[in-house]
Amino acid sequence: MLWSRRSVFLGLVVGGPVVLAATLRLAELSGLLFDPRRPRPAGVVVYGMMIWLIYVRFLVPVLGVFYGTSLIADEVDDKTLTYLFTRPIQRSAVIIGKYLAYLVCTILLLLPSVVIVFFLVVPLGQGATIGAMFPTLLTDLGMLAFGLAAYGAVFAFVGARLKRPLVVGLLFALGWEPAVLIAPGYLKRATVAYYLQALVRHEMPQDSPASTLMQIFREIPPVSTSLIGLAVIVGLGLWLAGRTVEVREYVLEQ
Amino acid sequence: MPRGRAWAVITTAGLRTFFARRAFLALLLFSWLPFIVRTVQIYAAANFPQMAFIAPTAETFRQFLGQQDIFVFFITVYVGAGLIANDRRANALQIYLSKPLTRAEYVLGKMAILVTFLLMVTWLPAILLLLVQVSFAGSLAFLKSNLYLFPAITVLSFVEAAMVSAAMLALSSLSNNSRFVGILYAGLIFFSDALFGVLRAVTGESRLSWVSFGNNLAQIGDAIFRVPLRYSTPWPVSLLMVIALVVTSALILERRVRGVEVIA
Amino acid sequence: MTADAGSLDARVREGEAPRAGIVVAEHLSKWYGQIIGLNDVTLSVPPGITGLLGPNGAGKSTLMKMITGQLKPSQGTITVLGERIWGNPALYARIGFCPEQDAFYERMTGLEWVTALVRLNGVDEGEADLLAKRALELVELSDAANKKIGAYSKGMRQRVKMAQALVHDPELIVLDEPLSGMDPIVRRKTIRMIREWGRQGKSIIVSSHILHEIEAMTPNILLISQGRILAEGDVHQIRSLIDEHPHTVHIRAERPRSLAREFLAHDDVLSLEFEDDAVVVETARPDMFYARLTTLAASGELGTIHEVTSPDDNLQAVFQYLVKS
Numbered sequence: 001m002l003w004s005r006r007s008v009f010l011g012l013v014v015g016g017p018v019v020l021a022a023t024l025r026l027a028e029l030s031g032l033l034f035d036p037r038r039p040r041p042a043g044v045v046v047y048g049m050m051i052w053l054i055y056v057r058f059l060v061p062v063l064g065v066f067y068g069t070s071l072i073a074d075e076v077d078d079k080t081l082t083y084l085f086t087r088p089i090q091r092s093a094v095i096i097g098k099y100l101a102y103l104v105c106t107i108l109l110l111l112p113s114v115v116i117v118f119f120l121v122v123p124l125g126q127g128a129t130i131g132a133m134f135p136t137l138l139t140d141l142g143m144l145a146f147g148l149a150a151y152g153a154v155f156a157f158v159g160a161r162l163k164r165p166l167v168v169g170l171l172f173a174l175g176w177e178p179a180v181l182i183a184p185g186y187l188k189r190a191t192v193a194y195y196l197q198a199l200v201r202h203e204m205p206q207d208s209p210a211s212t213l214m215q216i217f218r219e220i221p222p223v224s225t226s227l228i229g230l231a232v233i234v235g236l237g238l239w240l241a242g243r244t245v246e247v248r249e250y251v252l253e254q
Numbered sequence: 255m256p257r258g259r260a261w262a263v264i265t266t267a268g269l270r271t272f273f274a275r276r277a278f279l280a281l282l283l284f285s286w287l288p289f290i291v292r293t294v295q296i297y298a299a300a301n302f303p304q305m306a307f308i309a310p311t312a313e314t315f316r317q318f319l320g321q322q323d324i325f326v327f328f329i330t331v332y333v334g335a336g337l338i339a340n341d342r343r344a345n346a347l348q349i350y351l352s353k354p355l356t357r358a359e360y361v362l363g364k365m366a367i368l369v370t371f372l373l374m375v376t377w378l379p380a381i382l383l384l385l386v387q388v389s390f391a392g393s394l395a396f397l398k399s400n401l402y403l404f405p406a407i408t409v410l411s412f413v414e415a416a417m418v419s420a421a422m423l424a425l426s427s428l429s430n431n432s433r434f435v436g437i438l439y440a441g442l443i444f445f446s447d448a449l450f451g452v453l454r455a456v457t458g459e460s461r462l463s464w465v466s467f468g469n470n471l472a473q474i475g476d477a478i479f480r481v482p483l484r485y486s487t488p489w490p491v492s493l494l495m496v497i498a499l500v501v502t503s504a505l506i507l508e509r510r511v512r513g514v515e516v517i518a
Numbered sequence: 519m520t521a522d523a524g525s526l527d528a529r530v531r532e533g534e535a536p537r538a539g540i541v542v543a544e545h546l547s548k549w550y551g552q553i554i555g556l557n558d559v560t561l562s563v564p565p566g567i568t569g570l571l572g573p574n575g576a577g578k579s580t581l582m583k584m585i586t587g588q589l590k591p592s593q594g595t596i597t598v599l600g601e602r603i604w605g606n607p608a609l610y611a612r613i614g615f616c617p618e619q620d621a622f623y624e625r626m627t628g629l630e631w632v633t634a635l636v637r638l639n640g641v642d643e644g645e646a647d648l649l650a651k652r653a654l655e656l657v658e659l660s661d662a663a664n665k666k667i668g669a670y671s672k673g674m675r676q677r678v679k680m681a682q683a684l685v686h687d688p689e690l691i692v693l694d695e696p697l698s699g700m701d702p703i704v705r706r707k708t709i710r711m712i713r714e715w716g717r718q719g720k721s722i723i724v725s726s727h728i729l730h731e732i733e734a735m736t737p738n739i740l741l742i743s744q745g746r747i748l749a750e751g752d753v754h755q756i757r758s759l760i761d762e763h764p765h766t767v768h769i770r771a772e773r774p775r776s777l778a779r780e781f782l783a784h785d786d787v788l789s790l791e792f793e794d795d796a797v798v799v800e801t802a803r804p805d806m807f808y809a810r811l812t813t814l815a816a817s818g819e820l821g822t823i824h825e826v827t828s829p830d831d832n833l834q835a836v837f838q839y840l841v842k843s
Contacts, residue, residue: 010437013441013445016445016449020449020452020453024456040456041455041456045455046452046455046456049451049452049455049456050452053448053451053452054445054448054449054452057448058444058445058448062437062440062441062444065437066433066434066437069433070433073433074431074433077343077431077433078621078623079617079619079621080621080622080623082588082615082617082619082621083617083635083682084638085587085588086586086587086588086610086613086615087607087610087635087638087639088607088608088609088610088611088638088639088640089607089638089640090607091607164277164332165433166331166335166432166433166436166437167328167331167332167436170328170331170436170440171328174440174444175324175328205451205455246605249588249589249590250588251550251589252619252621
C-alpha cells in the first residue's frame with residue numbers, strides 16, 4: 001500500500017506543508033515575503049495555524065475519506081474482492097486487517113510531515129522554543145493519529161456500504177461537519193471533528209466567517225470525553241464496517 | 255454524421271447516463287435550494303414594504319453565484335472524476351479513438367457533459383433569478399439599472415465552468431481510479447485554500463490569494479460584477495492564474511488522451 | 519428462511535442423510551431486482567469432474583457464485599461438502615475458486631500473490647512459500663513465478679488464477695470459464711491438468727459455453743439455460759439427443775434452388791423453405807449435413823454460399839422439444 005503510485009502522490013501532498021514550512025523559513029532568512037511594518041506572528045502561532053488549517057481541517061479528513069472508502073471499494077472496482085472473500089477467514093477480518101494497514105500507512109505518511117514542519121516553523125520569529133513546545137508536538141501527533149483512526153473507521157463503513165462512497169465521504173467531511181459545527185445544539189456530537197478539535201491545543205484561526213462562527217458556537221468537551229468519543233467512533237465504525245461486509249453481497253461487474 | 259459533430263454523441267450519452275441516476279438528480283435538485291430561498295427573498299422584498307431591506311441588489315447575484323460554489327464542487331466530483339478515468343479503466347480510449355473521432359472531439363464531448371451540469375447550477379438559476387426579480391417587481395427598472403448583470407452572470411458562470419471542467423478532466427486523465435481523481439481535485443481546491451489561509455495569517459496580507467484556485471475565481475467574479483475586490487491581489491493576476499490552469503490542463507489532456515500509451 | 523431450507527434442516531437434524539453430492543441445491547433461486555439469475559434449481563453434483571455448460575447469460579456464473587458463497591440464495595438452499603456455504607468462511611479451506619474475471623494485483627509477482635493468498639488460510643510464511651511454489655509448478659508457471667503479473671500473457675494469467683485456487687490443496691475446485699482467452703496449445707494443457715486433478719481424487723466443477731471443451735474434460739455435465747437446469751448426466755447421451763433433434767440451418771446463397779435440389783436428394787433433410795435469397799433446411803443429422811455443405815461450398819459447383827447460420831436458441835429448443843415429447 002505504501003509504495004503504490006497513489007500513496008507516493010499523496011506523500012507529495014503531505015509534503016506540501018513541509019514545502020510551505022521550508023519556504024517560510026527561507027523567506028524569514030531572506031527577508032522576503034514579510035512586511036517589516038507589520039508584527040510577525042510567532043513560529044508557534046504559525047505552527048498552530050498549520051495544524052488547524054492544513055492537518056486537522058484538510059489532510060486528516062481527506063486521507064481518511066480516500067483510504068477509508070478505498071478499503072473495500074478498490075477491491076470491488078478492481079474485481080479482486082473475490083480472492084479475499086473466498087479464503088477461510090471472516091470477511092470482517094479482511095476489512096479490519098486492511099484498516100490497520102491503512103492506519104499504519106497514513107500515520108507513516110502524515111506524522112513525519114508534522115514533525116518536520118514543527119522543526120522548521122516553531123523557531124520562526126519570537127516565541128516559545130522547540131524544547132518548550134515539544135510536548136505539544138507529541139500531543140499533536142497523538143491527536144492526528146486518533147483523527148486518522150476515527151475518520152478511517154467511519155469511512156471504512158461508508159466504503160463498505162455505498163456504491164459511490166467518495167462523494168458521500170467528501171459531503172460528510174467537507175460539508176456536513178463544518179456546517180454542523182457552526183450550528184448550536186447537540187448535532188455537532190454526530191461528527192468526528194467535534195471530538196478531534198477538542199484535542200487541539202492551539203488557538204483556532206479565524207480565517208473565514210465560518211471559522212469565526214465556529215469559534216462562537218464552539219463547545220470544547222473535556223479531553224477524556226473526546227478520547228472516549230473518538231474511541232467509540234472507531235469501535236462503532238469498524239463494527240458497522242465488519243457487519244456490512246459479512247451480510248452484503250458484492251456483485252462484481254463483468 | 256457531419257464532421258466535427260461526433261462530440262455531441264458523447265455528450266448526449268453522458269448526460270443521459272447521469273440523468274438516469276436518482277442520487278445525482280437529488281444532488282441537482284438540492285443545489286437549487288438556494289435559488290428557492292432567493293426567490294422567497296425577492297418575493298418578500300417586492301410584496302412587503304417592511305421587507306424592503308432585503309431587496310436584491312447587483313451584489314445579491316454575485317453572492318448567489320458564490321454560494322453555488324459548494325454545489326459546483328460536489329457536482330464536479332460526482333460527474334467529472336470518472337469522465338476519462340472510467341474510460342481508461344475500461345480500456346475504452348482505444349475504442350473511442352479508433353472511431354472517426356478526434357482527440358479534441360473526445361475531450362470536448364466529455365467537457366460538455368460537465369459544463370452542462372455546472373451551468374445548470376450556476377448560470378441557469380442565476381438568470382432565472384434575474385427574471386424572477388423582474389416578474390415580481392413588475393417592472394424592468396432593476397434590469398435597466400443593472401444591464402451588465404446578464405453578461406456578468408454569463409461570463410462568470412462560463413469562466414467557472416470552463417476552468418473547473420478543464421482542471422477536472424485533466425486530473426481524470428491522469429488515473430484510472432475515479433475516487434483517486436476526486437481526492438486529487440478536492441486536494442487541489444482545499445489544499446490551496448488552506449495554503450492561502452496560512453500565508454495570509456503569516457504575512458498579514460491577502461496579496462498571495464493567487465495560490466488558491468477558488469480565490470482566483472472569486473477575485474475574477476468580483477471584478478466582473480464590479481464589486482470591491484475581496485483580496486489585494488490585482489484581478490489580472492487572478493485571471494492569469496486561471497488561464498495558466500486551463501492551459502496546463504490542456505497540455506495534460508493532450509499528453510494523456512491517446513489511443514495508445516507511449517512507454518518511453 | 520423458506521420451507522425448503524427448513525425441510526433440509528429438519529432432515530439434517532433428524533440424522534436423515536441429505537441428498538448425496540458435493541454440491542446439493544434444493545429449489546434454489548436467485549434474483550437481482552427484476553432479473554432472475556437462477557430459477558428453482560434442484561441438483562446434486564457428484565464427486566469427480568462436472569461440467570457446467572450453457573450459453574452466455576444462462577446463469578452459470580450465478581450458480582458458481584452461489585456455490586462459492588459470494589451470493590446468498592433468494593430462495594431455497596445450497597450446501598457444499600455437506601455444509602451451508604453462505605457466511606461459513608471455514609469451508610473455504612476445502613474449496614478453491616478460480617473466478618472468471620481477469621483481475622489481479624498487477625504489481626505483485628505470481629509467487630508473491632499466491633503466497634499472500636495462501637497465508638490467509640492460516641499458513642505461516644515459510645510453508646506458504648513452499649505451497650505457492652508447488653502450486654505454480656503444477657500449473658507450469660515456475661519460470662514466471664518472479665515476474666509481475668502485469669507482464670503475464672493471457673494464458674499465464676489464467677494459470678496463476680488456477681494456482682491460487684489449488685495452492686491449499688482443496689477437496690473441491692470451482693473453475694469459472696478457465697479456458698477463456700487461451701490459445702489452443704495452452705487450452706489442451708489446461709484440460710489435461712484438470713483431468714489429472716480429477717484423477718487425484720479432487721472434485722471439480724468447471725463451467726464453459728463450449729460443449730467440446732467440456733467433453734474433453736468429463737462426460738458428466740449440467741446443462742443450464744435461462745437460469746434453469748435443462749439436463750444433467752452423460753454428455754454423449756445429451757449430444758445424441760441434440761443430434762436426433764431436427765436441426766435448422768439457414769443458408770444464404772447465390773442459387774438457393776439449386777442447393778435445395780441437391781439437399782432433397784438425401785434422406786436426412788426433413789424439410790426446407792425458401793426465403794428471399796436463402797433456403798432454410800431442417801435436417802435430422804446435422805454433422806452429415808454440414809460435412810456435405812462444406813464440400814459444396816468448397817467446390818462452388820452450385821454457386822457461391824454467402825452465409826450459413828443456425829438459430830441461437832436451438833439448444834433450448836432441443837429440450838423444450840424433448841420435454842414436450
